[in-house]
Amino acid sequence: MSLRIYNALRKKKEEFSPLNDNQVKMYVCGVTLYDELHLGHARAAVIFDVIYRYLKHQGWQVKYVTNFTDVDDKMIDRAQMLNLSIYQLAERLMGEYSQQMHALGVLPALCYPRATEHLPEIIDLIKRLERKGLAYVSEGDVFFRVKKFPDYGKLSGQTPSELSAGARIEINEKKEDPLDFALWKKSKKGEPTWDSPWGKGRPGWHIECSAMAMKYLGETIDIHGGGQDLVFPHHENEIAQSEGATGKTFARFWIHNGLVTMSQAKMSKSTGNFLTLREALRGYPGEIIRFFLLSAHYRSPLDYNQTSLKEASLALRRVHTFLRKVDDLAKPREDTPVQNEEQINQFDREIDSNFDNFIQALNDDFNTPLAISAIFQLVKKANLFMEKVDLLNLASYNSLIKVRDRIRQMGQMLGLFQVKQQKESPSLESINELHQELAGIFKGKKPGGYFSTQIDQIKSLPPKQVIDLWVDYRNKLRRERNWALADEIRSKLANLGIILEDDKKGTTWRWSMRSRSDQEVADI
RNA sequence: GGCGGCAUAGCCAAGUGGAAAGGCAGAGGACUGCAAAUCCUUUAUUCCCCGGUUCGAGUCCGGGUGCCGCCUCCA
Incomplete structure (x- = not known):
């Protein structure tokens, strides 16, 4: 049995093995740090986490790198709106990212390189392209010369002539050709900026991934991943830049995850059609979200409802x-x-x-x-x-x-079923509340035994023991066929999120997990 | 206009040539004081439509229809 992976480069499943006998090099495009994560980001992260886990299970040593894009137009806008620097914005969102990924059971990657921390590598790569005639300077911007790269379109199936015929390409006087894309952008006033041989500016969107993947993983990597929406232009451009510079295959396998849809339309920040991961996690444990995200094949669209x-x-x-x-x-x-x-x-x-x-x-x-x-x-x-x-x-x-x-x-x-469902201890308050509730049941009645005499002592016991005592007491009532009272105890406990189950061997109890958003019980 | 994907039960979803996985929901039953949990039975003779190839097609080929993604930032 060997691993077969659908390789988007050739549009078919191919047997996978690493280029270097034991080491798999995998790079996955991460997120742009400008806003909260939504389920779509979560899906990508979980899918590549499973791929990562499975590759390791094959016995390979996996070098898994995923990046943060921490400088781009939207971040600049957002940071200005919030009166933060893009650095502060990035820090804040990275904090949320790691917290939420942890909740989803996503293992940490080897490293999370950031564009702003790799300016020298980015500039070097652009210089390399310039020397090869694949890049040109125009009024402080640097563009990639698409016509000089014959393989352009091999991933997306787009061809330059068809693209040129399309109506949606931005017309930019500075470019030699509308298809050319920015490697380096001259900075406008008030924008974050770095020095470069071409003047002050900042990196274009695609170049960071090429530069960082090569830095950490080398010029040819085994797997490059990302969302289906990145195929064009992002990944196509990465190939052009990387292979243009090195003359070598950039990535042997390209893997793209399908998008999450909602009401049959792509989940996307820009359209307002999305569920944030934060909201989802408020209602359900990460494991449930993870399970949902893995319930469809990774290349299919996944509709959330x-x-x-x-x-x-x-x-x-x-x-x-x-x-x-x-x-x-x-x-x-x-x-x-x-x-x-x-x-x-x-x-x-x-x-x-x-x-x-x-x-x-x-x-x-x-x-x-x-x-x-x-x-x-x-x-x-x-x-x-x-x-x-x-x-x-x-x-x-x-x-x-x-x-x-x-x-x-x-x-x-x-990444499922790892944690035993912890029987989280209820707070002291809720235990006292439980006692109040249950004591109320006995008003005017004689529960007898343990409970009437030692109620204060019970209060000092650990919650689990208290619950066990009530369960025992309820079973005594059941043996006496006092169903009404027994059921009332069960229902009071249920109000505190404690589920009782009677079977032949006795009674067991467990905590239920409540969905805080809609009060529906999602006990697991 | 170009490139790509999808269409399987009430819902979610596997399945690339040889008797239609799995989950959720529904129905009936077993167990139970009642619940819960579990088990059993049951739910697609039309796998979007029409042609074709084949002894045999959800599965391959051709042609439709519908939906979605990308071609502008996007996992």
Whole structure:
């Protein structure tokens, strides 16, 4: 089984292996630091994070670099509006970025180079292009001479003649040809500026990526990624600049993620059609958002609607419920007699073949929806197994542990199911509130035993123990067939976000996760 | 006008030649004091339409239709 990746350069899936036997060099275009992130940015980050994780899983050492664009027109405008320097604006947004990426379970890249910290490299690269006649100076600006680069259009399928015929190209008197693009822009008054051989100015948008990718990864990299909306002109121009300067292949594989749409239209800042990542994270844990983002193939468009995250949370809950069930299993004694031996062996084989299916799915151009379905199939089989094998012995227990570990292992490649759902401690206040509530139930009644005599002592116990006590007490009521009171306790606890579940083996409880935006319970 | 993508059940979504994955929602059932969780059964004989290739097509080819992206900053 080998990894096949759809290479946008050739518009087909190709077998992937790194140029240098063990090391993969991957560069992904990051964000421009001018405004909040939205789900579209999150999708790109999560997709390339999965690719990064999977490449590492293949045993390769992966050098993964993603940049920040920290100087451009929109940033300059925005910074002026906020009365900040572009540097301050960048710092602020980078802080949010790392916080939100962390919430999504995105692993840190090797480094996050910034355009403004690589002026010497950028200037060198432009000089190189100038020497080759691929760049020319015009009134303080420097442009790339597209006509001198014969391969122009090889990524996007655009050809210079067709582009020239198009009506949407900006007419600029300074350019020799409308297709030429800026490598260096002469600065206007009040704009951030750097010295250069061509006078004061700032880098054009595309050149930073070429310069920084080459600096950190070399002149030929294995994978270059970014959103589908970057194919033209950004990536096309990167190829022109880089290959024009070096004469070498810039990137062997080009990977583009599909865009997130909302109401069937591209999610985009400029159109106002977007959901910010901040908003999404206010309503749902990062893992749910991540799961949603991986629920479509990375090259397909992904449509967000009102119920997307709700559905994702329900689906994810299924897996978490299973993992928690296994985590809660008590290890049987060594001498528990083995039963259902054939069933257990059969189950073990299924676990392995299921894992193979998962790997095959990811090997086929990172097919995450298919990979995820393998996890669901395994959960289903395991639930069924648990149901059928009623007496848990060491062998069946070990099988279930194996499934759980497999799921966590698969989850690791997707960045899911890593954290056990923490039973966060409620505040002292809410525990006191709980007591008030529950004590109210007993007004005029005699709960008896522990609760009537030791109510003050209970208050000093850790919350988990208090809840356990109430659960015990409720079970006493249930044994007495006092359903009304038992149900009232359950409902009071539910108000505090504590879900009780009774089954044959007893009662377990867990915290639910509430969606703060719409009060819908998204417990996982 | 040019380049590219998509069209599969109520919804989301896999599937590039050989009996239509998975999830959500719905229906029925098992379990349960009731819930919850779990399990079982069930939901596409028309895979956008029309032609063609083939023993056989959602899958390949041709022609339509609809939607989307890029060609201007954009993950």
